[in-house]
Amino acid sequence: MLKKTGRFVVLLLALVFAASGLSQAQAQAEGPTKKVYEVNWTTEDLSTPANWVQSQYFNNPLYKETRFGVYWPGTPIPPGGPRESSFYMAYREDGLYMFFQANEWENDTSSGNLKGSDWEFFIVPGEGDLPYHQMIVPTNGGPIQYYEYQTENRDNRPLKGSVKVNTGQIPTGWGTVVVIPWENVYDKLPLDGGNWEFNLIRWSPTDGQTWGGHVHQPGKFNLLHFQAPTPEQRTAIQKYTLAKAWNEFQTKSAEMTAYWSQNPATADTDFYNRIVLPIITEGSAKGAQMSQLASLNAEQTELLFQNTDEWMELRYNVDDQRQLYLKKLLMDHAAPVTTAVVSPAQPNGLNGWYVNPVTVTLTAADQLSGVTESVYSLDNGGTWQSYTNPILLDQDGQYTISYRSADLAGNVEAVKTISIRLDKTTPTATVAYSTTTPTSGSVVATITPSEQVTITNNGGSSSYTFQDNGSFTFEFVDAAGNLGSKTATVTNISSKSTGLPGKPVLSDDNGYDTGILDGSYNINMNMWSGNNGKTYKLFENDVLIDTRTLIDNAPNAQSTVTSVTYKLNGTYRYYAELTNAFGTTRSDVLTVNVTGAAPAKAVLSNDNWDHNGNYKVSMNLWWGTNGTTYRLYENGVLVDTQTLNSLTPQAQSAVTTFSNKPIGTYVYRCELVNYAGATSSETMTIVVSN
Numbered sequence: 001m002l003k004k005t006g007r008f009v010v011l012l013l014a015l016v017f018a019a020s021g022l023s024q025a026q027a028q029a030e031g032p033t034k035k036v037y038e039v040n041w042t043t044e045d046l047s048t049p050a051n052w053v054q055s056q057y058f059n060n061p062l063y064k065e066t067r068f069g070v071y072w073p074g075t076p077i078p079p080g081g082p083r084e085s086s087f088y089m090a091y092r093e094d095g096l097y098m099f100f101q102a103n104e105w106e107n108d109t110s111s112g113n114l115k116g117s118d119w120e121f122f123i124v125p126g127e128g129d130l131p132y133h134q135m136i137v138p139t140n141g142g143p144i145q146y147y148e149y150q151t152e153n154r155d156n157r158p159l160k161g162s163v164k165v166n167t168g169q170i171p172t173g174w175g176t177v178v179v180i181p182w183e184n185v186y187d188k189l190p191l192d193g194g195n196w197e198f199n200l201i202r203w204s205p206t207d208g209q210t211w212g213g214h215v216h217q218p219g220k221f222n223l224l225h226f227q228a229p230t231p232e233q234r235t236a237i238q239k240y241t242l243a244k245a246w247n248e249f250q251t252k253s254a255e256m257t258a259y260w261s262q263n264p265a266t267a268d269t270d271f272y273n274r275i276v277l278p279i280i281t282e283g284s285a286k287g288a289q290m291s292q293l294a295s296l297n298a299e300q301t302e303l304l305f306q307n308t309d310e311w312m313e314l315r316y317n318v319d320d321q322r323q324l325y326l327k328k329l330l331m332d333h334a335a336p337v338t339t340a341v342v343s344p345a346q347p348n349g350l351n352g353w354y355v356n357p358v359t360v361t362l363t364a365a366d367q368l369s370g371v372t373e374s375v376y377s378l379d380n381g382g383t384w385q386s387y388t389n390p391i392l393l394d395q396d397g398q399y400t401i402s403y404r405s406a407d408l409a410g411n412v413e414a415v416k417t418i419s420i421r422l423d424k425t426t427p428t429a430t431v432a433y434s435t436t437t438p439t440s441g442s443v444v445a446t447i448t449p450s451e452q453v454t455i456t457n458n459g460g461s462s463s464y465t466f467q468d469n470g471s472f473t474f475e476f477v478d479a480a481g482n483l484g485s486k487t488a489t490v491t492n493i494s495s496k497s498t499g500l501p502g503k504p505v506l507s508d509d510n511g512y513d514t515g516i517l518d519g520s521y522n523i524n525m526n527m528w529s530g531n532n533g534k535t536y537k538l539f540e541n542d543v544l545i546d547t548r549t550l551i552d553n554a555p556n557a558q559s560t561v562t563s564v565t566y567k568l569n570g571t572y573r574y575y576a577e578l579t580n581a582f583g584t585t586r587s588d589v590l591t592v593n594v595t596g597a598a599p600a601k602a603v604l605s606n607d608n609w610d611h612n613g614n615y616k617v618s619m620n621l622w623w624g625t626n627g628t629t630y631r632l633y634e635n636g637v638l639v640d641t642q643t644l645n646s647l648t649p650q651a652q653s654a655v656t657t658f659s660n661k662p663i664g665t666y667v668y669r670c671e672l673v674n675y676a677g678a679t680s681s682e683t684m685t686i687v688v689s690n
Contacts, residue, residue, distance in 0.1 A: 049175030071208030104173035116140035125188030131156035139174035193228030249311035353480030423480035445488035501578035502530025519567035533578025599672035600624025613661035627672030
């Protein structure tokens, strides 16, 4: 690196020459032939020095530019050598990618690190002396210096904050990637090829090396020639830039709408309605096709692209109008706008509660004179504090945060508030028992939560009854969604039984109640004498169908009944288990046969003795399994449906009346239907002859 004093002398001389050289720009342009570097289209990812080194460009003479000279007096430097300077460039749909290669081999004696260089480059998007941009990029990752010599406006937009730089060591020294996104030069895009003016100087550890021209002499800049993109590449650049422009327009539209018309602290409805809203409305209408951007063809994209400048320059257009508007106001009267961003953005618990620490970030903006201070209060305006860092809420509580900002003109923002409820504490509970002394009866455990909760098991009850010693865990959740649990344990229940339960015996009453082996019956369990069971389980075809809690009153008998209903015809195997603290005893298998689940067969009759068209069809079931639905078919077509009252095995009947039937033959059949199926009657024929 050149010493600072020496470099400042060089820069000072350069500025002196530049002052006289600007007036001679035309003559210089007509002087020696300018260098031209061909910038090609690429689809490769060239965002890092490593990517460039591994690309088709690196050290390829078709792309490597080494035509550098000594900065002063401009003596050409032969390619190669330990301090060779070179660069490569390519462009993609999203921007211009530049790679500066600074060969270096010496280490800094003070740090032991590889000596660094500075790349100072000047670039004019397009051709002409102004506007141009200057950047100094250290190869060792130091801060980038930007120099913009023109006032920012829609035609001269600074690159600071938008240019992407990635620098690091490569096998030959330093590699530096600089990317200029297209959205920053949206009105200078190389859609048809063309030239940009460019000058590059490397301030190496020992000298300055330049690719063309001297500092601040645009007339001596060389040229970057963009090879014209194909129609597809041109469309890709336009679509990328359109997306950026549309996003910029939408963002600014929302900001301006909120700022000028919605926020009580900054609203200027007159300015918004007469000037801002028409501009936004017109720009929005022109973006109707943006939702289908990916599918637009080249012609459609070209037409839509004509709106890019208007979308990108919404801020400038509104600013221009605002300046005219403010001439009528003669003073700054708009207060700043402070935005509070809560993270997480939405409550992550229940009922509007947060269950993790919350961060509130305040951002203040003032369109005119600028923000001087933002303040906030955690007690709804009671004690104001200066805002310097995001506000961390990590203690349980209900907060009302007030905040406001002031600007240089003395305008103070109206107080805004946000409410935040934080509960990050897991609920707990204590357990109380109905008795803690030895007992042969049951023990009731009741919990008392530390706060209001909803119990999510145990049917929502806060009490659990123990018939035997054991444990039960209550599960609950508080209003914020924090989960808690509490386990109750009982060890003081004494058992009258001294061993395994006696053997249970199963029986049934199928057929005894109705005389029919239908699908509804009772399964009776009796344990005649012995040790009692605490739990009774009944299994049907090896599937558990009933569980009961029994009282241990050994050695007395135990019994229970399980009602079984609506079983289909078939064979059913039952066995029972009695369980106490000593183990389980199983019954023998009881087999129940169901043969009469479906309705019995009904009989049809009629009263058509005179063979005319007026008669009744009657159904009678004299005895047997009842149906719940009656269906009558005439010549195969359903003509009547009736709901029946099932009182098995009592008789059932139904009557259907027919009137004015035409002469003919009618065949009738009926069905009785219940849960187990349908049973059809015999057919009956009626002849109507007069």
